[in-house]
Amino acid sequence: MGAPTYELITTGTGTSVTFTSIPQTYTHLVIAYRGNFSSTNDQFAIRFNNDTGNNYSDNSLAGNGSTVGSGYDTGTNAIYCGFVANTNDNACELSIFNYTNTNLNKQLLNKFGSTATQVSIDAGLWRSTAAINRIDCFVYPTSHSFGASSRFDLYGIKGA
């Protein structure tokens, strides 16, 4: 049976998730997340290749049905996206473009929904041209965590 263009690579569950030894055979990656957070005002954080240097930045556009806001972070040690307005039933589709391309810094686009309470779109940048072979998903602040039943599906998308 043939491999599809959009393919599930692996699934992780738990209070934080790390994907390692990511195959370098795709063009893009997508992380589909659904689950809970331990507190409101938490953020979904993502880090590449275990780079803990201040090599990340992000901005977001969020709306809660009555107001709209935008925020940003620069010179951080992870990309912070998906602002949690309700601890339960959050979901996101997080796209990582051209993750193996060594000519480009790595760009991220996240569509995040928080229990029909808030929706946001987030842009993230990792200022590194290295191919991504590891992804850490965790909660910011780091003293907090995902709910134990949170699920993270890592997909690979092949290009032509």
Add this chain to the structure above:
Amino acid sequence: MASTMTAIQTVTVGTNSPTSISFTSIPQTYTDLVVKLSARNPNPSTGNTIELRFNSDTSNRSERRLIGNGSTASSTSSASQISLTVVGGNATSSTFGNLEIYIPNYTASVNKSVSIDQVTENNATAATAALGAGLWSSTSAITSITIITTDSTFSQYSTATLYGVFNSATESKPDTPTIGMAGSTSSTSAVVAFVPAGTGGTAASYVATSTPGSLTGVCSTSPITVSGLTSGTSYTFTVAAQNPGGISGQSAASNSVTPGTGNYVSLASYSVTAAGGDSSISFSNIPSGYQRLQLRITNMATATGSNKMTFNGDTGNNYRWWQSIGNGTTTSAANSAGLVGYTQPIHNASTSHPSGTIIDIANYSDGNKIKNSISYNASNINTSNTGDSSIRAGLWNSLAPITSITFAQQSGNIGQYSIYELYGIVG
């Protein structure tokens, strides 16, 4: 020498015992005609002569015939008819005489000469072979042919077929089409888009052929569906055009397609390699057959500003967009209508960092719907935060199916290392 022969009409006699067999409203698009007749009549005579008439004309006919029955030969002539012979009732039962009438240049403004060769079986002990040359002294184009017996009828199961013949020297075969995109639509099928040559003979149909396997699909317009593929096997396709005059050359091979279980199909990818960038990027000959299209774009720009997207080469005032955008400090919303050819799905606030964009276009091939797109844009974030996150809805006020998409920067070029990828999503 004729290159193709196409059956036009067939008449099969039932139990009604007709006195004639006719072909009417003969198309005038061929070069020559051929009639093949297999017939019998109940008249007990060993052979019965019947007549050949064109356009119901009972005059202006003549013939010369050479006849042999295995023991004697004879030659006859007539100044008033063109004769055919079928077997009579005394012949061995269930035996039919067979003949072929060849009528060249039936539409030309010349007198019509015909050749007739035929065989009959008379009575199980003898057979007749006859060769005839007939002439209809008329310059009219032949529009009907009647084979008529004046003293008998045609027996049940007598059959006559009229064929049209193209002379290859007259009908030009079509020129080779240009291959477009190919993509899978199921685990065992693919669609192949192409562009007709527009020169050479008029194509009657197009054939796509797979490599490996030489599986084919036929259609009269793009795209062609090829079925019977094997899931997991990589195929390329070529397309040829055909008409009665012949078959064109094969197009170049398509992109590789691997039918599988997924419904997310990679159609095309383009990477900008030039140091100065490209002025535009286009995806052309996009096949129908998917529920929607998706573009995943990493865009670098040589100048700040927006990227524009147009469809099918339309640069008229037929576009509109709406957007919500946050730059990390403030939010804003905007829209614009009556735009000349762009929907601004991609924004670069800096030339040093890429933007990432996902564009979804639903119902792109639906000729009953105005075309909508939605784009999610993550724009070059850097240490000084000159980027933005945005959602943009675009509208192209056209019912036309989208067959091409073009991107260009409002200022400067699409920069080196930009990557544009097109996917088809199966419903």
